[in-house]
Structures are given as structure tokens and as C-alpha cells.
Amino acid sequence: MERQERLVFGIESSCDDTAAAVLRIGERVEILSSIVRGQDEAHAPFGGVVPEIAARAHADRIDQVAAEALREAGVTAVALDLIAATAGPGLIGGVMAGFTFAKGLSLATGVPLVPVNHLEGHALSAGLEHDVPLPYLLLLVSGGHSQLLLIEGAGKAKRLGTTIDDAAGEAFDKTAKLMGLGVPGGPAIQRVAEEGDAERFAMPRPLLGRKGFDFSFSGLKTAVRQAAEEAAPLSDQDRADLAASFQAAAVKHLASRTEAALRETGATTLVAAGGVAANAMLRARLEEIAEAEGAGFLVPGLKYCTDNAAMIALAGARLHEAGLAPTQEDALALAPRPRWPLDGEAAPVVGKGKRGAKV
Incomplete structure (x- = not known):
């Protein structure tokens, strides 16, 4: 039609x-x-x-x-x-x-x-720049959201996983703020990390061994803060190494959960969207995963x-x-909504915050 x-x-x-x-x-x-x-x-x-x-x-x-x-x-x-x-x-x-x-x-x-x-x-x-076949697996990563969803069409999203605490974009922003790199944090971390050694600072592997497709970034934020305190006062090279170590760990976490979801669903197309999807390391890793699984990979232009x-x-x-x-x-x-889940039928996720459990 x-x-x-x-x-x-x-x-x-x-x-x-x-x-x-x-x-x-x-x-x-x-x-x-x-x-x-x-x-x-x-x-x-x-x-x-x-x-x-x-x-x-x-x-x-x-x-x-x-x-x-x-x-x-x-x-x-x-x-x-x-x-x-x-x-x-x-x-x-x-x-x-x-x-x-x-x-x-x-x-x-x-x-x-x-x-x-x-x-x-x-x-x-x-879909602004590509003809995207349905259904597709979506990794949605932004300042306020980190989710894996199966998109079957407009208004038809099935949530497979979400963050149980902080979003990926928030972690990038807070890490950049901690090191005095300015805002927005994502581009600043990527730029500084190009001169860094990603092996220098040990970073945790969030939710290692936990089944499912959820994410967690609070532990990475804590690890960055502790490493920065131990290395203080930070030199330019310290900042570069810490940015590289954090970025590598965050990308590895996002990529591993996405790879598991792609295998589980058998989706033939992987799409990444949201501000963090502009990260070059993440894009490259997701493209490798999609190719290895025989799936197409699409991502919007940076803007x-x-x-x-x-x-x-x-x-x-x-x-x-x-x-x-x-x-x-x-x-x-209609009244504007501060919270509005894309998959209205998905059960709320209960995580932990500074003041206890949070949904």
C-alpha cells in the first residue's frame, strides 16, 4: 500500500x-x-x-x-x-x-x-536514513536510559532488559565530571580516551554471571571515583588512562549483553540508538557482533x-x-509525563539507590 x-x-x-x-x-x-x-x-x-x-x-x-x-x-x-x-x-x-x-x-x-x-x-x-526491516533488536543507550528492546513496529516494543541502577549516558557524564572534562561527558571521555591505556586501571565487570539482559553502571562509577582518589592529583595521562579504562569496561558490558540478546532472539537486524550510540568504540564492537551473528547493523547518523x-x-x-x-x-x-515506559506491559525493575530500593 x-x-x-x-x-x-x-x-x-x-x-x-x-x-x-x-x-x-x-x-x-x-x-x-x-x-x-x-x-x-x-x-x-x-x-x-x-x-x-x-x-x-x-x-x-x-x-x-x-x-x-x-x-x-x-x-x-x-x-x-x-x-x-x-x-x-x-x-x-x-x-x-x-x-x-x-x-x-x-x-x-x-x-x-x-x-x-x-x-x-x-x-x-x-528510519530517518535507512529502510529498517522489522522486527529488530534495539540497544537504546542515552543519558537517562539503557535498554534492550525487540521492536516490531511503531508502538510495539518488547523490553528484554534495562538498567537496574544508572544509565550508560549518566555514567559517562559523571565520569567526565569527576575528571573535570566538561559536558557533555560522552564525547569528552571518547576524546581523552584516545590517548589513554585501557589496561591501566582495573574495572569491575557488572552483573557477571547474572542471567538475562539487564545492565548496571553504578559499580563502574564507584570504581572510577576510587581510582581517581588513589591516583590524585590527576595528571593529563592519568585522566586519559582512566577515561580509556572506563570506556572499555562500559562498552564491553553493553556489547556482551547485546550479543547475548541477539543470540537469544535470533533477530536479523541490530540497531543502536541514543546519545551513547554515537560512541565510536561501541559502534565498532556492535558491528563486529552483528557480523559474527549474521545480522545487519544499523545506527543513525551522529546528529x-x-x-x-x-x-x-x-x-x-x-x-x-x-x-x-x-x-x-x-x-x-494529555498531561506531559516525567516517566513513560516504552513497553507498558513490562514489569517494573527494582534496583538499589542511595536511599534504598527504587523502581
Whole structure:
């Protein structure tokens, strides 16, 4: 069945990137514009994202970013066929800023609104540049999420494993902060690690011997802190060696669980998405695993691994095509959600935090 060509506007504001994009989606996906405005400078003095600062920045710039995306695409708001906006999960202040703007735009233009789960955007992001066969195994690794999922289509995700404590991206950020490397942590760790010796500092192997496909990164964070304290004051070479040791251990953990899931499911395609999927060492290792298992390997371009609105526009369009988008009345009445699992039927995972058990 031939797909009807539509202009789809996407809005993303779940963390510290304010983004808007326009896609022409039919038999193929054409990205007419994709604007992302980060907040690294505002958060740098604090060593991480401050929710209140992020929310204020989103509210201040969302209209400008949206206008720029429409202008670059050469379209007007009334010419749009769909508006897709992140409605969660994420920092609630930021989500509210973007989703409220999307509601207003939908009301003003009469263009239907599709609320999108931010994780759905990452899950389908490889489709921006590739024809991705279904089903596929997805390794979703970002600042707030580390999951293995079997993706059977838009709105159809089966969670196989998740982190029981910290996300991979958080571990990269905290490690970079500990060594004074700045934000965002992932690129900083990768850059410094190129000059380091990954064998110098011993790192634990998380969940060694534990069955299943869950992840854990709290132990790696603790090991990095202890190693840094023992080696203090850190020289540039100390930082490079520690970054390399941490990166190698994190990649090995992600890759080993992904390899086990690929074998278990027999999936013929492996997809990696999320900000941590931009890591060159991880990409290379996953490609090796996929080749060894006779599976294809796909990953979005670097600019579509991190948060962006193009993936939200694509996810909104695919949900609408599948008949999974809510009615306009329900979409406008929907309240943004700070937590929103991609697989709503999966049982909650109980892990450990500083104050005891956490879900």
C-alpha cells in the first residue's frame, strides 16, 4: 500500500536540547529541516543539567527554534499535516514547555497533534536514513536510559532488559565530571580516551554471571571515583588512562549483553540508538557482533543519535499511520509525563539507590 505523502512538524524538549524539525514523509523520508539548540554553556558551571535552568531555556527559545525550522524547510505552519511533540519521559519542566507550545500551535492551525514518547523517537530514529526491516533488536543507550528492546513496529516494543541502577549516558557524564572534562561527558571521555591505556586501571565487570539482559553502571562509577582518589592529583595521562579504562569496561558490558540478546532472539537486524550510540568504540564492537551473528547493523547518523526533533516527527507519523495516535481531543487533554515506559506491559525493575530500593 502506497504511503500518503505528508508534512510532519516535530518538537523535542525532554532534556537540555530545544529542537524542531520538518519532515516530508511518504514512500521515503526527507528531512527538510532539523534545528537543535543546546544549553551546554548554561549548565557547564554546575557539571550537569539543572532542570530549572533547562525548563526556562526551553520556554524562552521554543518559538524561535520552531520558526527557524519552518523557515528553513520553506513551509508555513498551516501547510503541515501533523504536529508531533515529545510528551515524556524527561525533565518535566522542559517537556511541558515543548508540548504546551505544540498544543498551542495545533489549536491555532487546526493541524492534528500526536503526542510522542521520547523513547519511541530513539527507537525509530534509524528510519530517518535507512529502510529498517522489522522486527529488530534495539540497544537504546542515552543519558537517562539503557535498554534492550525487540521492536516490531511503531508502538510495539518488547523490553528484554534495562538498567537496574544508572544509565550508560549518566555514567559517562559523571565520569567526565569527576575528571573535570566538561559536558557533555560522552564525547569528552571518547576524546581523552584516545590517548589513554585501557589496561591501566582495573574495572569491575557488572552483573557477571547474572542471567538475562539487564545492565548496571553504578559499580563502574564507584570504581572510577576510587581510582581517581588513589591516583590524585590527576595528571593529563592519568585522566586519559582512566577515561580509556572506563570506556572499555562500559562498552564491553553493553556489547556482551547485546550479543547475548541477539543470540537469544535470533533477530536479523541490530540497531543502536541514543546519545551513547554515537560512541565510536561501541559502534565498532556492535558491528563486529552483528557480523559474527549474521545480522545487519544499523545506527543513525551522529546528529540523530542525540536528542533531535526529526526522530519525534518520524515517530509521530508512524504512530498515526498505525492507528495508534490518540484523538485530537485526547491529545490536547494529555498531561506531559516525567516517566513513560516504552513497553507498558513490562514489569517494573527494582534496583538499589542511595536511599534504598527504587523502581
